[in-house]
Amino acid sequence: GPHMVIRAEKMEAVTHLAASISHEIRNPLTAARGFIQLIEEQPLAADKRRQYARIAIEELDRAEAIITDYLTFAKPAPETPEKLNVKLEIERVIDILRPLANMSCVDIQATLAPFSVIGEREKFRQCLLNVMKNAIEAMPNGGTLQVYVSIDNGRVLIRIADTGVGMTKEQLERLGEPYFTTKGVKGTGLGMMVVYRIIESMNGTIRIESEIHKGTTVSIYLPLASSPSSSTISDKEKQLFAAL
Incomplete structure (x- = not known):
């Protein structure tokens, strides 16, 4: 199973x-x-x-x-966490990966919603890129990549599912170890390790389910960025009002 x-x-x-x-x-x-x-x-x-x-x-x-x-996206300058629109970020990564998907006869189906999360843009893209690239590479003979965004228990859920080769229980457990890879000489194992580190830094969790010859589903849970409510006023604003 x-x-x-x-x-x-x-x-x-x-x-x-x-x-x-x-x-x-x-x-x-x-x-x-x-x-x-x-x-x-x-x-x-x-x-x-x-x-x-x-x-x-x-x-x-x-x-x-x-x-x-x-x-791929690493910038030498220190990044600052900002509000990221999950829909836009995923769309950007899909654009980058589309040529690879076409080459592998992979159909990308995306159901996205513009929820916001807090994170560093380049790192978040790197994370999405690594997961989606793995998914596409798991379907050498074509298949479907489904990317789905929703809210689950107040957290943003990004679900990335492929119809690819899948993994054994042993492979799944070792995922994220540096230099452990399911891709033979082509893989480094570093991609998933980076994914785990980035999701951890965003206070998220990752859940991966896989079945041999059926495919793999990666579920990423991230805190929803709350929109600033109008009642909270910054110190700078207070000063401005005081000066009026």
Whole structure:
């Protein structure tokens, strides 16, 4: 039957994140450089040259995958939490992923509502991107990606469901560990780890249900950003009124 894992707010802090990333990116780049150097320096047989070039390309692709999982939206400047319109943010990410979806014959169906949450825009997009990209990649032979937004017990619920390959109970439990991946050489495992960290930072929870050959559903629960009621007046406003 379907397996389920719920991640609470508090995950183990991954303190050596930046160090491990630069290490992970440097390794494939060093390897790629080495093979390109071999091609450049030695007179090689055509098949050897092709083999080295292919390895170099694979290593560069690996470096790129790590950057995508992590840093698509990363900005060097510190971000500030702001009110985010869930509908607009999801639409933006769907636009970015549409070419990938089309390539995989994945139909995206979105039922969105403009609820607001508090968070850092780039990080929130990164989080949505990673979850939706996983969903699309779980459907190599096509399928449907459903994105649905609603309110559940006073929290904003973002549900992202695919009709893909699904995961075993063991895979589901290890999801979010750095370098644990269900994608073979293409995956880094960093994408889901980032998702957990971002949702945790937004005081949210994540619930994932999966069944082999049936698909996976990721439910993200976030606090609803309350609209400022007119009765609360800021200090600055008080000063203005006092000056009148």
